[in-house]
Amino acid sequence: MPPGGEGGTYHAGRRDGGRRAGDRYAAGMGRAASPLYLLVAAGPASPGVVATLADAEAAARAGTPVAVLWTEAGLATLATDWPTRLAAAGASLSMCARSARLRKVDPVKVLANVRWSSLTAFVRDLPADARLWSVFP
Amino acid sequence: MNPSVNPSVNPSVNPSVNFVGIVTAPPLDAHDASEFLRTLAAFVALDLAVRLFEMGPGVGSLSSDARDLSADGEHYLAALREEGVAIEGPAGLADALASARAVVVFADPARRGVPALLTLPRGTTPDDAWLHALADAGQVRIETVVETT
Numbered sequence: 710m711p712p713g714g715e716g717g718t719y720h721a722g723r724r725d726g727g728r729r730a731g732d733r734y735a736a737g738m739g740r741a742a743s744p745l746y747l748l749v750a751a752g753p754a755s756p757g758v759v760a761t762l763a764d765a766e767a768a769a770r771a772g773t774p775v776a777v778l779w780t781e782a783g784l785a786t787l788a789t790d791w792p793t794r795l796a797a798a799g800a801s802l803s804m805c806a807r808s809a810r811l812r813k814v815d816p817v818k819v820l821a822n823v824r825w826s827s828l829t830a831f832v833r834d835l836p837a838d839a840r841l842w843s844v845f846p
Numbered sequence: 847m848n849p850s851v852n853p854s855v856n857p858s859v860n861p862s863v864n865f866v867g868i869v870t871a872p873p874l875d876a877h878d879a880s881e882f883l884r885t886l887a888a889f890v891a892l893d894l895a896v897r898l899f900e901m902g903p904g905v906g907s908l909s910s911d912a913r914d915l916s917a918d919g920e921h922y923l924a925a926l927r928e929e930g931v932a933i934e935g936p937a938g939l940a941d942a943l944a945s946a947r948a949v950v951v952f953a954d955p956a957r958r959g960v961p962a963l964l965t966l967p968r969g970t971t972p973d974d975a976w977l978h979a980l981a982d983a984g985q986v987r988i989e990t991v992v993e994t995t
């Protein structure tokens with residue numbers, strides 16, 4: 710059995726090894742979670758992607774500034790309900806225009822509040838205190 | 847070469863800004879590494895310090911002369927090398943992660959995905975169990991909580 714168990718989350722240095730939403734945990738401890746930048750380069754079928762998106766959604770709902778960039782294989786997620794869920798939670802959404810062109814993403818089918826951006830702009834705008842999560846296939 | 851991208855070249859680099867890339871995908875899957883390498887190249891282009899490691903089944907995926915990268919992948923790998931980013935073996939990975947701000951992993955797409963998420967608190971040196979879990983984990987991240995004043 711791996712640390713954290715099947716399908717769970719393993720946090721180094723923690724004994725529980727169970728799932729928690731870090732931002733809600735931080736708020737409960739009188740602490741604030743730093744801004745969260747999430748680079749989504751994998752589709753929802755890749756391991757751990759949905760769990761990561763759910764954590765980002767929870768963070769946004771808890772009041773943490775969350776920015777999401779979809780790129781390459783992650784653009785497949787635009788066809789799911791995740792953009793709507795993340796936008797409803799208050800996350801800022803964008804997608805890599807270069808990847809979208811290469812993968813022939815139909816702009817008409819993309820949620821209106823998903824901005825066209827770039828990987829470089831996303832990284833450039835990363836605040837000094839921000840967390841960066843990434844998901845790859 | 848920009849000395850700020852490689853702490854081994856410029857020891858004065860603030861280690862807290864390190865971005866760590868890890869390849870655990872076997873050489874047969876390296877052809878799909880382009881987006882991973884493009885991400886690291888974007889960090890380097892913005893003068894953010896990057897270190898790049900191969901570990902487990904990923905050893906040789908980038909560093910072998912017989913690697914099978916796409917043309918884009920070769921382009922981004924060359925850009926990283928030109929900026930002084932070396933492909934390192936696993937020996938220094940734990941220490942690099944202890945000072946890293948974020949981690950980007952190119953993993954075997956056929957991995958088990960267990961655990962679904964593998965999290966390392968920022969500033970923590972991963973133990974052997976964490977490192978062993980890395981290759982099979984769904985996604986990996988470094989977590990930070992900021993104290994309020």
